[in-house]
Amino acid sequence: MSQHGIHTIHTIHTVDTAFQREHFGAAYLVVENGRGAFIDCGTSHSMPLLMQAVQDAGLTPAEIDWVMPTHAHLDHAGGAGMLMQQLPNAMLVAHPRAAPHLIDPSRLIAGATAVYGAEEIARSYGTVVPVPAERVVIAQDEHVVDLAGRPLLCIDTPGHARHHYCVWDALSRCWFTGDTFGLSYRELDSAQGAFILPTSSPVQFEPDALKHSIARMLAYEPLGMYLTHYDRVGQSYADVEKLARDLYVQINAMEKLGRDADGEPDRHARLLKALTALYLQRAHEAQVPLDDAQVEQALAMDIELNAQGLACWLDRERR
Known part of the structure; x- marks a missing residue:
């Protein structure tokens, strides 16, 4: 782990977005053949950490091709517009239901303000900047993003939110799960492995859809799951399957x-x-x-x- 809270497995860099506290929110920088993709991006407060991650990975901002927020919740996508301003060649990949909110975040901000209050929005999320519509790619179910020859598959995964996709990286045999595969904080790890719990945060929790989304991911027999909250869980399919059972229960x-x-x-x-x-x-x-x-x-x-x-x-x- 470097001083910037970045560490790397399989050219996957985990970036601590410093949301609320350390080791609470992550973004991932996936690097292939000198090109990069961000999966989730934290808030506008996360920008210096994300740009430092680009530098630490040996890339320039012009070498980031994709920004992929798993869904439109502000702790995952609130910094997307500001990040796009820093990355001249990047396109943003959005779930069809998320795209309108990222292009015009006014309703998103209003909804979050109703839950948290204006003061908390400013403290936690900073400024939410719109993403230009011409820089947004809509990811229908099973959309494939090409990162310098490395396919990143996006599948529709409702249950936590209806505007949520997860990303399959065949190279590492891992999913980037946003909030669909729950929350797991490293201070709760034990000899039995990771402690995990589902997240039903407002406003689109749907238990049956969530279980179906988890089952869809399991069908790929993943070796690990990269959670936004927080970092990788599982080193084998058996580990992932156990965590999935915990989530179902x-x-x-x-x-x-x-x-x-x-x-x-x-x-x-x-x-x-x-x-x-x-x-x-x-x-x-x-x-x-x-x-x-x-x-x-x-x-x-x-x-x-x-x-x-x-x-x-x-x-x-x-x-």
């Missing part, structure tokens, strides 16, 4: 606890309590090296967002 549990809390006057408080209990139980079973208070602290933001996302899902189902 928790998605089913989240669905049930959501339905159990629905219709109650204190629904949000019940969801927070039930999610906290679920993740603490999982952490005990996984023998994570943190005590309960530390686990709760590490997952506090995700517990809050997962509760909000479950509420959105329950309300949408009722409509």
Whole structure:
């Protein structure tokens, strides 16, 4: 790991975007034959770290061909417009549902502001710059991006968001999963491996679609998964399969606890309590090296967002 928080496997550079804290949000710089592609890009605050990563990889900004935000959530794509200004030859690859929001981010900003408030948007995400429409390529399901002869396959993966794709890199036999394959923070690793949990953050959580998207990725028998939150999990297909089973169990549990809390006057408080209990139980079973208070602290933001996302899902189902 270099001083810039960058490390490399298979010409895949993990860049810590410094979102919220260290080792919380990642972008990936994939390098092939002297050309580069960014997969996810953090926020406008991440720009110096991304440009340093280009330099550390021995490239110039003109040698980056692609920017590939997995979906339009601001911690993954908020910096896309500003990054495109720095990369004269890059094209941006967008999910069909994400493209309009990246070209005109006003609705995206308004939606995020409704959840977090204007002050938090400025602190966490900085300035969100539009991406020129003529520099956007629409990635329908199974769209292939050519990175100097290295194919990067984009598949439609709803469940966390309907505007989400994941990226298959056949060379490393790994997926770049955005938020579809959940969250896993390195401080929760144990002798049993990575601790993982699904993310249902607002506003498009769909449990059945999410399980289907995970199954689609598993069909490629991946050796590892590059999560935006945070870094690679799995060194073999057996590792990945175990993590997928963990995700399925928790998605089913989240669905049930959501339905159990629905219709109650204190629904949000019940969801927070039930999610906290679920993740603490999982952490005990996984023998994570943190005590309960530390686990709760590490997952506090995700517990809050997962509760909000479950509420959105329950309300949408009722409509």
